[in-house]
Amino acid sequence: MLGILVGSVFFGIMADKFGRKIPLLASIALQTTAGIAAACIQSFEGFLVLRFLIAFATGGMMMTSFVICMEIVGGWWRTAVPILYHLPFGLGYSALGGISYYFRSWRQLQLVISVPCTLLLSYWWLIPESPRWLLAMDHHNEAEKVLGTAAKVNGRVWNNAHLMNLRRHKENRVSIVSIKFREPNIIHNNDSKETFKRKPRNANYRKRQKGHIFDLLKTPNLRRKTLAISYSWLASGLAFFGAAQYMSRLGGNIFINVAISGATQVVGTLLSWYLMHTFGRRNTLLVSHLFSGVSCLLIACVLKGWKWLPVALAANGLIGLAVVLSTNYLYSCELFPTVVRNAGIGVASMCARIGSLTAPFIATLDTIHPLIPPITFGIFPLVAGILVLLLPETSNQHLPDTIQEGEDFGKKKN
Numbered sequence: 001m002l003g004i005l006v007g008s009v010f011f012g013i014m015a016d017k018f019g020r021k022i023p024l025l026a027s028i029a030l031q032t033t034a035g036i037a038a039a040c041i042q043s044f045e046g047f048l049v050l051r052f053l054i055a056f057a058t059g060g061m062m063m064t065s066f067v068i069c070m071e072i073v074g075g076w077w078r079t080a081v082p083i084l085y086h087l088p089f090g091l092g093y094s095a096l097g098g099i100s101y102y103f104r105s106w107r108q109l110q111l112v113i114s115v116p117c118t119l120l121l122s123y124w125w126l127i128p129e130s131p132r133w134l135l136a137m138d139h140h141n142e143a144e145k146v147l148g149t150a151a152k153v154n155g156r157v158w159n160n161a162h163l164m165n166l167r168r169h170k171e172n173r174v175s176i177v178s179i180k181f182r183e184p185n186i187i188h189n190n191d192s193k194e195t196f197k198r199k200p201r202n203a204n205y206r207k208r209q210k211g212h213i214f215d216l217l218k219t220p221n222l223r224r225k226t227l228a229i230s231y232s233w234l235a236s237g238l239a240f241f242g243a244a245q246y247m248s249r250l251g252g253n254i255f256i257n258v259a260i261s262g263a264t265q266v267v268g269t270l271l272s273w274y275l276m277h278t279f280g281r282r283n284t285l286l287v288s289h290l291f292s293g294v295s296c297l298l299i300a301c302v303l304k305g306w307k308w309l310p311v312a313l314a315a316n317g318l319i320g321l322a323v324v325l326s327t328n329y330l331y332s333c334e335l336f337p338t339v340v341r342n343a344g345i346g347v348a349s350m351c352a353r354i355g356s357l358t359a360p361f362i363a364t365l366d367t368i369h370p371l372i373p374p375i376t377f378g379i380f381p382l383v384a385g386i387l388v389l390l391l392p393e394t395s396n397q398h399l400p401d402t403i404q405e406g407e408d409f410g411k412k413k414n
Contacts, residue, residue, distance in 0.1 A: 003055025004062075005353035011060025012346020013213055016339065019137075020068040020130045021123075027060035028120045035114030039107050063349055067342050070333045071132040071399075072150075079395075082330040083273040090269055090322070093262030097255040136338040136401050213343040216336070219407040225335050226344065228387045232285065233328055233348040235384035237355030238362070239292060240321040242377040245363040246299075246314050264315055268322020275323065280395045281331045282388055285324060289385030292320030297378030300371045317377075324381070328352075334394035337406035355380075 007027070015023040031054055038050040069081050096113075103109045128150070134143035151157065216226045244261060275284040295317035302309045328348070336344035365372040392410030400406040 001055070001353045001357045003052040004059035005350045005357070007056035007059025008063050008346040008349035008353065009343075010056075010346075012063050012342040012344075012349075014060075015064045015067065015342035016133075016213075019133055020064050020071070020342065021127060023060060024064040024068065024127070025121070025124055027057040027064065028117065028123065031057035031061060032114065032117040032121070035110065035117060039110035039114060059346075059349065059353075063342060063346050066329055067333060067345060068127065068130050070330070071130040071338070071341075072128070078334070079273065079277050079330070082276075082326050082333075083269055086269045086326050086329070087266060090262050090265035093265060094259045096262070097257075097259035100258075101255045132338050132399070132401070213340060213347065215340055215403045216344055216347065219403070221409075221411055222403070222407045224390055225392075225410065226347070228390045229328070229332050229335060230348045230351045231387055232289070232324070232384045233332075233352040234355045235289065235380040236321055236324040236328060237352030238359050239296060239355075239377045239381050240318065240325065241356040241359035242363055242373065243292075243296065243314050243317045243321065245360055246310075246373070260315075261318065264318040265322040265325075268319040269326050271319065272323040272326040276327060276330065276395070280393050281327060281334070282391055282393045285327045285331060285391075286385050286388045288320045288323035288327065289381045289388065292317045292324065293378045293381035293385065295320060295378075296374050296381070299374040300378075321381070331391070331394060334397065334399055335391065335406075335409070337400040337402055337409075339402060340406075 011023045011027055014026075034050045034053040034057065038047055038054065041047050041050060066082075066085055069085060070078065073081050099112060100109055103112055128146045129142065131143045131146045131150075134140075134146065215222070217223045272284060272288070275288070279287075295313045299310050299313050299317075302313070329345070332345050332348050333341060359377075362376050363373050365376075397409070400409045
């Protein structure tokens with residue numbers, strides 16, 4: 001989890017600076033190389049280093065691949081993609097129980113799950129750079145090529161006028177932002193009420209367009225949204241892995257328990273598709289947090305003789321938290337502006353890793369008092385559900401591109 005934490009932030013920053021595709025391919029190459037090497041190395045210290053690098057690359061691959069998927073699609077697919085993205089995770093988790101059953105040697109298991117990653121290197125030819133990032137960074141020629149290829153593959157006719165309209169729309173937004181910054185190179189035409197920028201591509205403009213991870217905390221509205229969604233990730237990571245720890249202590253076949261745990265994620269992920277499409281992002285996140293929190297708190301109220309009821313409540317909590325995880329990804333992607341989207345999701349994911357790192361230690365506090373773990377795992381999601389009320393609804397809304405758009409998004413209009 002420490003490697004995923006560091007990798008999420010590092011690759012998030014790199015993806016906002018250098019584009020989505022290069023960091024994605026770099027994380028795939030690192031994960032594949034370190035995974036195969038970990039199956040062959042003889043040194044325990046070297047094995048630990050390689051396991052950290054695997055997790056480091058996994059954190060980057062998870063963040064970058066999700067963002068590039070979200071920035072390529074729009075409309076109804078913005079709800080469908082997070083579900084399609086998370087389903088293989090739950091299916092792979094369940095399949096791991098069967099794979100580990102047949103490959104009992106850890107070296108064989110490590111090799112079997114690492115070699116297929118080499119197929120992902122084909123993304124160099126299959127995956128385009130994010131056109132939204134290219135437009136945000138003023139790489140218009142590259143964006144035109146990507147969009148033209150997409151139109152050709154989809155059987156559509158691409159007209160360069162579409163790109164010109166995007167440029168014009170973006171420059172209008174830049175002019176408005178420039179007035180707020182009071183830059184000296186602005187010309188105002190009082191008669192036509194238009195604003196023109198003499199040098200719209202100067203160094204200060206480019207620097208502002210790129211954005212920085214600290215921009216997430218500079219302005220009040222964007223800061224509030226960043227802190228609220230980050231706590232949602234923290235609570236989901238803590239409660240999800242806490243409930244999973246509870247499930248792992250149950251008796252029975254460990255391979256079957258792993259398969260069941262993965263199956264609950266599949267159910268929760270599919271459920272989130274319907275909920276987000278019907279009730280929106282905020283309501284789905286609010287209700288799923290409250291549902292999972294109450295489920296965990298009820299474990300503390302179960303009579304000792306009812307052994308099946310804690311299992312059922314823990315499974316319900318995992319389903320609710322699976323909904324939270326899917327919603328967190330989509331919601332965060334729509335809240336953060338393009339220029340810091342990868343960095344923002346990386347920071348939020350880092351909070352989830354902090355929660356998941358803490359969960360095993362909280363789970364062991366049952367030796368002090370049996371009520372401490374379930375109460376802790378229940379309170380965090382409940383608080384997160386309350387903080388969700390501070391966030392705006394993002395369903396069917398235009399994704400913000402600049403820091404100023406991210407700050408303005410969700411503000412109440414007088």
